[in-house]
Amino acid sequence: MLIAIRATEILFAWSLLIQTLEYLRMGKATRNEGLWSWSLQRADIPNAPARAVLDVLFKPRVHQFHLLLRLLGAVVLALQGASLPLIGFLFLGNLLILIRWRGAFNGGSDFMTLVVLTGLLISQVLGALGLVPLGWFAGFWYIAIQSITSYFMSGSVKVLRPEWRNGSAMSIFLNGAIYGPLPATHVLRNKWLAMLGSWAFMVWEILFPLSLIDPHLAVVFCSVAALFHFLVFWFFGLNRFFWAWLCSFPAIIWCSAQFSGQIHGFTHLLMAL
Template sequence: MISLIETNQLVLLILSIGLFISTMEYIKKIEIFSSKGLLSWNVMQLRWETKDQHSFFSPLFKLFNEKGLIVIFGLRCLIIFALLFFPLESIYGWILVGLLGGSLLASSMITFYGSDGSDQMNMLIIITLFLCHFPLGTGSRLETIGLWFIALQTCLSYTVAGIAKLASAEWRASTAIKDVFSTKTYGSQWAALLMKKYPGLNVFLCWNVMIMETLFPLCLILPFNYALIFIIWGFLFHLFTAIIMGLNSFFWAFMAAYPALFFVNHQIQSYLY
């Protein structure tokens, strides 16, 4: 079993890889933030406008043009790179994690229409790491609580998603995955054709996702050899979702939480046996 410090560091490393990839994607398509772009601040700012146009936050709004966001994204990449040299347990590592979270909060003010569950998971993990690693003698107990929180939140995310799918007539009728693969945004032509050719595969995949998501919290209490079934399933689920649907951000955001699942499972097993 890896140590508490190594587990937290691994969580941060996987999270950082995913954030670096997503940040580079934003930099590559930075034109969407221009005055004529899809996420132009001229439009996005309407969500934050108040009656007092000279509010405290008004000067910050100038950051959310094309040039300002290039600076934010560039600084985020530098912060991620610096975290390779400063461990989370150090004062500098802790400050860098705080700055990383700050950059995400800043950019979220203009990217909120494109945000999803992976963005929420990223922010949840960063805030947890920041709060549970305060460098002035917080000790290992708070760091352990942080890993438990990440693990439990991850299980809750899966279970809520599974129950929501079980309540859906489309999922119970085993048509949901085929229908999603047939869409333009999240679809895949070869995957849709495969589902059409083998309808039994669609039934298997729909019920596999619903059952495994709903029962995912068992990975915390089952003996590790059995818990590994859920861990491997989650890895493959997010991997194929990234490949077929293009949701690569979900892969890294949830994989960052998996070391916490390992850690909590081993702790529970040590108490039980």
């Protein structure tokens, strides 16, 4: 368990570090005269007392100070590991950032960041009550179930769409990538190759729950996921997705080892009977 804990803490710290540096670079855009001014976004908050508190917290200098503290928190997490005060601060701060960006700045990566933070918070709250092993058990399973379910749902939704079944969706998305439309000679211009690639990813996503059967199988599924997210980063520039989702892999592999052990134990028990 210790290896899974440290892997999760270090990967998540790195992911959080990248996100926070990106927010800091956007300082000019979030000022009152910027494109994402809080003076405009505050209209989304109907409750006057809550809006007044957020007005203070989202002042440019206060917001920048919070991001610097978040940066420091990520470094502490990587070096010293999780603690209830640290994870509590990062969790509440993340909620504030989500409010600042009307619920999400970067879609799925924000979702997975919140999932991992919630899992870490579960582990620390139960740990503070003297239930350290149970805390990490519950936290890891929360992260693993959320991550595996998201892959499964993503594949299931794609299968229902004809553009994914015939492969045209892959070409459409790649034509809008940061490098511009696919060259006329690109292999994915071939209808059958595009359909094969589309179905390969859909089947992989739908079968992701099978990763819990065996830890070696979990490593395979997570490796394909890492390749998938790297390709998304390469073609669309979504670097956050790559690191945010990698944070869930130690939990998936650890839970797979635990679940497969229970299955084997139950099988041996049945055989003994």
